[in-house]
Amino acid sequence: MKNLILMTLLITLISCNKTDEPIQNGFNLDVGLEFSIINSLNEDLLDPNNPNHIDESKIKLFYVVNGETQEVYDGNMDNPRNFMIYKHENEYRIGIFQNTADTEEKPITYIRWNDNDTDTIETSYERTTGAVIQRKIWLNGEQIWDWTENQDPFFILTK
Numbered sequence: 662m663k664n665l666i667l668m669t670l671l672i673t674l675i676s677c678n679k680t681d682e683p684i685q686n687g688f689n690l691d692v693g694l695e696f697s698i699i700n701s702l703n704e705d706l707l708d709p710n711n712p713n714h715i716d717e718s719k720i721k722l723f724y725v726v727n728g729e730t731q732e733v734y735d736g737n738m739d740n741p742r743n744f745m746i747y748k749h750e751n752e753y754r755i756g757i758f759q760n761t762a763d764t765e766e767k768p769i770t771y772i773r774w775n776d777n778d779t780d781t782i783e784t785s786y787e788r789t790t791g792a793v794i795q796r797k798i799w800l801n802g803e804q805i806w807d808w809t810e811n812q813d814p815f816f817i818l819t820k
Contacts, residue, residue, distance in 0.1 A: 692795055694757045694782065694806075695815045697749075706820055707746050707753035715774055715820075717746055723771040724760035730771065744772075754815075759784050761793050778820070 698706040698715065706715050722733040722743050733743045743758040759782060760768035770782040783799040798806040798814055806814045 692759045692761050692784070692786075692793065693814065694759055694784075694795075694798060695749075695754045695813075696757070696818045697752045697754050697815075698818045698820055700820055705752055707755055709753075719773075719775045720744060720755075721773045722757065723773065724762060725765065725769040725771075726760070726762045727764050757782070759795070759798075761786065763788065767799070774820070780818075 700706055700713065704711055704713060706713065708714055709717075720742070723730050724733055725731075735741050735743075740758070744755055746753060746755050748754075757770065757772065760770040762768045767783040767785050770784070771779055772782065773779045781799075781801050783802075784795050785797045787794045787796050794808075795814065796808050797804060800816065800818075805816050808814075
């Protein structure tokens with residue numbers, strides 16, 4: 662009985678928070694961007710049934726971190742290249758998980774579709790102790806999304 666009381670007291674003391682800071686129950690990482698990709702004939706270039714579709718195996722992401730461009734690949738992740746192609750209602754979309762490097766004012770993500778075609782994404786973020794939230798997104802230097810105008814970062818890209 663004595664040991665039980667001692668263990669309960671020990672667990673209670675360890676569980677106490679000595680600071681006035683609130684305990685974080687999670688982290689909000691809002692860094693996703695979605696594209697549907699069409700050509701001038703309005704064909705879905707992400708649809709694997711389209712003979713002119715973009716070859717998923719050729720797509721690569723690169724992040725600029727501390728001025729150096731790094732290819733994104735983590736074999737332990739479900740989406741090791743930080744993107745996924747999926748069917749959304751009547752179209753296919755690609756979801757991109759963008760660069761969040763806090764060493765950059767507007768972190769850059771390069772999307773290399775193939776050896777001859779690369780797009781540049783720049784994103785501004787709001788950062789707090791419990792969140793990284795995208796606020797504006799630029800594609801090849803042109804602003805394509807602002808959170809005050811549209812909550813879902815989605816864009817139709819014509820190739």
